[in-house]
Amino acid sequence: MHNNMNKNMFRIMRVFIVLFVLLIINLSYIQVIKSDWFTNNPLNPRIANRANNTLRGDIMDCNGKKIAYSKKSGEKIERIYPYNELFAAPVGYLGKNIGSAGIEQSQNSNLCGINMTLHKLGPIEQLFMVEKGNSVKLTLNADIQKSAWDAMGNRRGAVVVMDAATGAVLAMVSKPSFNPNTVDEDWKKLYADKASPLLNRAAQGLYPPGSSIKPMIADAALAQNVINTTEKIYCGPYYDLGNNQKIGEADKAVYGSINLEQGLIHSSNVMFAGLAVKMGSEGLQQAFKRFGFYDNFQTDFAAQMPHIPNFPKLSKGETAQVGIGQADLLVSPLRMAMLASAFGNNGKCMKPYLVAQVLSPQGQVIHTTMPAEFKEVTTPDRANIIDNYMKAVVLQGTGRKAIVKGVTIAGKTGTAENPFGADHAWFIGTAQVGTKHIAFAVILENSGYGGSEAAPVIKDIINTMLKEDQK
Amino acid sequence: MNYLKKKILLLPSLVIILAVCIFYLHNKIITDANLVIAAAAAILFLAGLFIVRIYLKNVDNYILPLVIFLCSISLIMILRLKPTLFKAQFEWICIGFILLGLTVTFADKILQFLDYPYLLGLGSIIIIGSVLLFGTDIGGNKNWILIGPFQIQPSEFAKLLILGFLASYLQENKNTLNLPNRHWIFLYLPPLRFLAPLVLIWSMALLMFVYQRDLGSALLFFSMAVMMTYAATSNKSYLFLSGVFFIFSGFISYMLFGHVRVRVAIWLNPWADPMGKAYQIVQSLFALGYGGVFGAGFMHGSPDIIPAVYTDFIFSAIGEEFGLLGVLSVILTYLLIFFRGMKIALTCTDEKYKLLSFGLSATMLLQAFIILAGVTKLLPLTGITLPFISYGGSSMTASFIAIGLILAIGAKENNCA
Numbered sequence: 001m002h003n004n005m006n007k008n009m010f011r012i013m014r015v016f017i018v019l020f021v022l023l024i025i026n027l028s029y030i031q032v033i034k035s036d037w038f039t040n041n042p043l044n045p046r047i048a049n050r051a052n053n054t055l056r057g058d059i060m061d062c063n064g065k066k067i068a069y070s071k072k073s074g075e076k077i078e079r080i081y082p083y084n085e086l087f088a089a090p091v092g093y094l095g096k097n098i099g100s101a102g103i104e105q106s107q108n109s110n111l112c113g114i115n116m117t118l119h120k121l122g123p124i125e126q127l128f129m130v131e132k133g134n135s136v137k138l139t140l141n142a143d144i145q146k147s148a149w150d151a152m153g154n155r156r157g158a159v160v161v162m163d164a165a166t167g168a169v170l171a172m173v174s175k176p177s178f179n180p181n182t183v184d185e186d187w188k189k190l191y192a193d194k195a196s197p198l199l200n201r202a203a204q205g206l207y208p209p210g211s212s213i214k215p216m217i218a219d220a221a222l223a224q225n226v227i228n229t230t231e232k233i234y235c236g237p238y239y240d241l242g243n244n245q246k247i248g249e250a251d252k253a254v255y256g257s258i259n260l261e262q263g264l265i266h267s268s269n270v271m272f273a274g275l276a277v278k279m280g281s282e283g284l285q286q287a288f289k290r291f292g293f294y295d296n297f298q299t300d301f302a303a304q305m306p307h308i309p310n311f312p313k314l315s316k317g318e319t320a321q322v323g324i325g326q327a328d329l330l331v332s333p334l335r336m337a338m339l340a341s342a343f344g345n346n347g348k349c350m351k352p353y354l355v356a357q358v359l360s361p362q363g364q365v366i367h368t369t370m371p372a373e374f375k376e377v378t379t380p381d382r383a384n385i386i387d388n389y390m391k392a393v394v395l396q397g398t399g400r401k402a403i404v405k406g407v408t409i410a411g412k413t414g415t416a417e418n419p420f421g422a423d424h425a426w427f428i429g430t431a432q433v434g435t436k437h438i439a440f441a442v443i444l445e446n447s448g449y450g451g452s453e454a455a456p457v458i459k460d461i462i463n464t465m466l467k468e469d470q471k
Numbered sequence: 472m473n474y475l476k477k478k479i480l481l482l483p484s485l486v487i488i489l490a491v492c493i494f495y496l497h498n499k500i501i502t503d504a505n506l507v508i509a510a511a512a513a514i515l516f517l518a519g520l521f522i523v524r525i526y527l528k529n530v531d532n533y534i535l536p537l538v539i540f541l542c543s544i545s546l547i548m549i550l551r552l553k554p555t556l557f558k559a560q561f562e563w564i565c566i567g568f569i570l571l572g573l574t575v576t577f578a579d580k581i582l583q584f585l586d587y588p589y590l591l592g593l594g595s596i597i598i599i600g601s602v603l604l605f606g607t608d609i610g611g612n613k614n615w616i617l618i619g620p621f622q623i624q625p626s627e628f629a630k631l632l633i634l635g636f637l638a639s640y641l642q643e644n645k646n647t648l649n650l651p652n653r654h655w656i657f658l659y660l661p662p663l664r665f666l667a668p669l670v671l672i673w674s675m676a677l678l679m680f681v682y683q684r685d686l687g688s689a690l691l692f693f694s695m696a697v698m699m700t701y702a703a704t705s706n707k708s709y710l711f712l713s714g715v716f717f718i719f720s721g722f723i724s725y726m727l728f729g730h731v732r733v734r735v736a737i738w739l740n741p742w743a744d745p746m747g748k749a750y751q752i753v754q755s756l757f758a759l760g761y762g763g764v765f766g767a768g769f770m771h772g773s774p775d776i777i778p779a780v781y782t783d784f785i786f787s788a789i790g791e792e793f794g795l796l797g798v799l800s801v802i803l804t805y806l807l808i809f810f811r812g813m814k815i816a817l818t819c820t821d822e823k824y825k826l827l828s829f830g831l832s833a834t835m836l837l838q839a840f841i842i843l844a845g846v847t848k849l850l851p852l853t854g855i856t857l858p859f860i861s862y863g864g865s866s867m868t869a870s871f872i873a874i875g876l877i878l879a880i881g882a883k884e885n886n887c888a
Contacts, residue, residue, distance in 0.1 A: 008703075027759070030756060030847060035763040046757065122764065
């Protein structure tokens with residue numbers, strides 16, 4: 001009988017052992033595998049609690065000018081943005097009750113001085129506790145940002161300027177904007193404003209690209225052999241889709257028989273609608289895939305994926321519309337700047353980034369962002385061909401208003417129809433300014449022709465950069 | 472070797488001194504009263520160990536140091552989470568030690584009650600009944616009784632009586648209970664009147680569950696009865712019956728009671744309402760996750776964010792500040808106490824003692840498991856105290872009495888052998 005009882009107790013003990021093994025597995029899962037997730041969860045107040053005890057780090061432009069800093073006045077810590085609205089779109093805000101956005105959000109743990117690697121060491125982390133968080137040095141240049149802001153005037157829209165060779169974003173402007181110094185007080189008004197001042201149009205606004213998509217269509221057409229560099233097509237005054245559907249040239253122009261280069265110079269709708277129809281929806285889809293429009297990327301700011309038409313279901317008319325950047329195609333200015341950068345960069349498209357370095361309060365470099373390739377979207381040969389075409393667009397075509405003496409600019413204008421009013425003006429391209437090879441995209445909402453409205457913005461920016469170079 | 476072993480077993484008593492030093496270094500202030508309490512606690516722990524060792528021949532050498540380790544963790548966590556309760560918790564530990572001493576001293580007399588199972592059963596029914604009648608609602612559980620300035624959780628003590636009853640009743644009737652008197656499908660069941668006491672305990676558990684909303688204690692009582700019955704009779708029919716009973720009553724109460732549905736919903740998806748109903752469990756997971764492997768360090772976490780952190784959720788605070796290593800050592804301590812208790816039970820010659828010492832150690836481990844599984848979201852949360860660690864007099868004193876009984880039985884059997 002004794003034996004029996006002992007045997008039963010052993011069986012119960014075994015059940016206990018299984019239960020505790022499960023318990024320990026679950027605990028290890030929480031405390032090891034999910035530890036980072038739980039620590040950085042926005043609902044976990046621990047990081048914020050710690051941030052209250054440390055002075056938040058500075059945010060600087062690429063020359064060390066302070067874009068945001070914290071000041072302790074008595075018991076209160078204030079976050080000050082000396083440039084007011086100028087950097088609001090990329091840098092964001094640090095609200096008291098409304099959370100945070102932009103760099104303030106994505107670099108929160110750096111700015112609070114929390115190092116997740118050190119945090120893993122447990123109590124040893126206490127030895128490295130700091131009174132001030134780390135500084136974040138951005139790739140943005142305050143002078144370029146300012147000249148882009150001023151050149152846009154009162155118009156809504158966005159400007160992106162990036163280093164074509166590295167993907168470092170030099171300017172990112174979105175208008176209308178908000179003042180991060182008073183965002184808490186203005187929140188209700190900003191939130192309800194129909195002009196969406198809180199939206200970072202440069203990276204998150206989606207627009208039809210219009211004619212600015214044509215360099216990519218030209219590249220796709222060459223790649224798929226529906227045209228070569230010498231073949232001529234009769235262009236004007238309209239492309240007949242049948243069923244009484246027509247796509248016309250701007251101002252009903254007639255260009256006669258022209259080659260691909262001239263088609264791009266004149267931004268001929270007839271030529272590109274025709275090329276798109278020849279490639280068909282499948283060919284177009286292939287091209288959009290190759291150019292990375294289907295690929296997402298993780299970087300230090302929030303970027304919106306393009307909206308791509310449902311290619312297999314497109315009619316012939318819609319396919320032709322994609323060729324001139326209309327139909328269902330919607331892209332962000334950032335994506336267009338990336339597209340332009342590929343042609344000026346031998347077909348390579350770099351991943352855009354905003355954080356150049358993270359620095360300790362003493363100025364030691366803790367982290368430096370290494371440029372990374374997003375995708376090789378086309379061959380160096382074709383990239384050079386298109387790049388030369390785009391140079392011709394600026395010299396002889398629609399982009400003449402961007403010309404700055406002594407600077408080589410490759411560009412493409414766009415005038416995008418949209419259902420909400422007057423056309424959007426686009427200008428995208430690359431330029432060699434001094435030692436810097438920049439890629440850019442400008443969009444001015446409801447402002448008319450890209451050539452006359454958007455191109456001069458780039459002229460101003462290049463002039464500013466030249467002046468800075470001379471200093 | 473033996474000398475070294477004895478020295479090592481003294482170490483848990485020093486945890487409190489070390490922790491108070493850290494507390495002082497971090498806060499730069501500590502009230503004189505708390506300093507005196509900490510010193511007194513260290514002395515109590517050391518003296519307690521020596522006295523019991525000298526006083527009780529052949530006593531188990533490991534259980535008490537392990538208990539003292541848990542008590543030290545309890546004291547330092549209470550000091551850290553709610554310094555105002557530090558003194559009270561220390562007083563409860565002192566009373567616990569006194570009760571342990573009394574239990575050990577009068578063990579012969581106390582264990583004589585095992586000869587009167589129905590007296591023990593009646594006692595537990597009276598206690599549970601009085602809670603049902605005069606219970607007061609504190610923190611959502613209607614399982615408290617107020618006597619003057621004291622808040623008592625009688626279920627902690629009823630637990631001991633029920634274990635005593637089960638041990639003696641099952642030992643006396645195990646043969647009858649095992650008679651395949653009735654054969655129904657594949658179940659072998661004794662006459663109903665022998666089953667009645669077990670059904671009574673199950674119903675009591677159900678009443679606590681439904682009426683007092685004390686899910687934790689109900690689950691504990693129910694499982695206690697199942698464990699003990701199986702250990703005594705080896706009859707798997709009881710396991711099957713209790714399983715059916717559990718699923719059936721669980722299902723019925725899920726359908727009938729909103730608070731049960733809410734608990735299950737929180738368990739299944741706490742992220743549906745992380746700042747509302749699931750706030751406590753979500754904050755507990757945050758605390759554990761933030762702690763990681765090594766913990767944030769004593770005094771360097773923010774466990775006070777979790778509601779009821781010094782009672783039901785004290786384990787999460789340990790996990791935040793001492794990390795996975797800390798909680799594993801706590802878990803290991805419970806397992807070691809259980810294994811030592813099992814060793815005593817296995818070597819017992821008297822079956823009543825065998826069942827009682829097994830029941831006492833298994834119940835303590837089960838109680839720890841229920842609350843640990845709750846705060847780590849392995850099971851739905853059921854409010855119940857963590858033995859020797861959670862703040863609270865009833866839990867602390869009842870746990871000390873249980874340990875006293877285990878130690879006494881162990882010493883007694885060793886002396887006989």
